[in-house]
Structure formats: C-alpha cells, structure tokens
Amino acid sequence: KIFSPEFDKKVVKNLKNFNYPEKFNPIKHIIKEISENFYYKDDFVEVEVFIGDAREYIKNLENIDILFQDAFSPKVNKELWTIEYFQDIKNLLSKDGVITTYSVATPVRFALYKLGFNLYTHPYNNIRKGTIASFKELNFPKVDFEEKLKRVKNPFVYED
Numbered sequence: 001k002i003f004s005p006e007f008d009k010k011v012v013k014n015l016k017n018f019n020y021p022e023k024f025n026p027i028k029h030i031i032k033e034i035s036e037n038f039y040y041k042d043d044f045v046e047v048e049v050f051i052g053d054a055r056e057y058i059k060n061l062e063n064i065d066i067l068f069q070d071a072f073s074p075k076v077n078k079e080l081w082t083i084e085y086f087q088d089i090k091n092l093l094s095k096d097g098v099i100t101t102y103s104v105a106t107p108v109r110f111a112l113y114k115l116g117f118n119l120y121t122h123p124y125n126n127i128r129k130g131t132i133a134s135f136k137e138l139n140f141p142k143v144d145f146e147e148k149l150k151r152v153k154n155p156f157v158y159e160d
Helices: 009-017 022-037 054-060 083-092 106-114 145-150
Strands: 002-006 039-041 046-051 064-069 093-101 118-120 131-134
Touching: 002 009, 002 054, 009 022, 009 046, 022 039, 022 046, 054 083, 064 083, 083 093, 083 106, 106 118, 106 131, 106 145
Parallel strands: 002 046, 064 093
Antiparallel strands: 039 046, 093 131, 118 131
C-alpha cells in the first residue's frame, strides 16, 4: 500500500499528460488511473493520493514501514521539515519503520537525531547522498552526528 499526500490537485491531474520515457509504458495505465481518480488498486499494489495538508493526513496513518520524505526542500516548504512534523511521522512508523529522504540538511538530521533515530546514508557513489533514519541498527554507513554537532552553531538553522 502506498499513501501519498499532495497539496496541489493539478499536479496529480497532469500526471497523465506528461511525456514519459518508453520504459514507463507497462505502468501508464496506473498513472492514468491515479491521475483521474487519485486511487489505484490491483492484485499487487494499492495507491491512495490524498489532496490536502500532509500534516493532517498522516495523523490518520499507522504502522507504516517505509516513509519517503520527498517534500520540496526545507528552505521552500518549512512546515514539512520541522521537528514537530517528524514527531508525527515517528508516531505512525512501525517498530521496524524507516524514513528515507534526499535531504542531508543539518536541521533535518538534527530533528531526526533528537527524536531518537539512528542516522545513516548509503554507500553508493553514483547516487546523490541522502538520509536514512531508523530506530533499529541498519547495514548502512552511520552518520556521525555527534561530531557534526560540535561544528554547528545552531542545528535548527538551514546553513548547508
């Protein structure tokens, strides 16, 4: 099951009009269905798109295994990168839940760290670095956040 909040209805409606690469052909019917009905379900996957405020929507979710935080950057969309929002995310995760995000911003990592998450990144050189947060130990390179905090004046200010 995939849950996806989106603030702008037009973004979802326009998915069907995008010129996708040929490798998307096997899933174009899924994209079209989501674009028209904000929902898709078959024997393997269920996708629900919620139009509205993600901060309210996630309060109705529970026992989520993987949460991909892909909101606009913290500088552009501050409300989806606050420690309060990450607390709400923490509350909906399963005990083995993982948060992944492209963000490596110190305030994002600090919020996750302060909430008790272990912080990791991935070992791949040909992929942009990001952050993986989990309560469990994972087999990824751990982020030494204690060392980082020694060099930062205010970890809640977006400097990097």
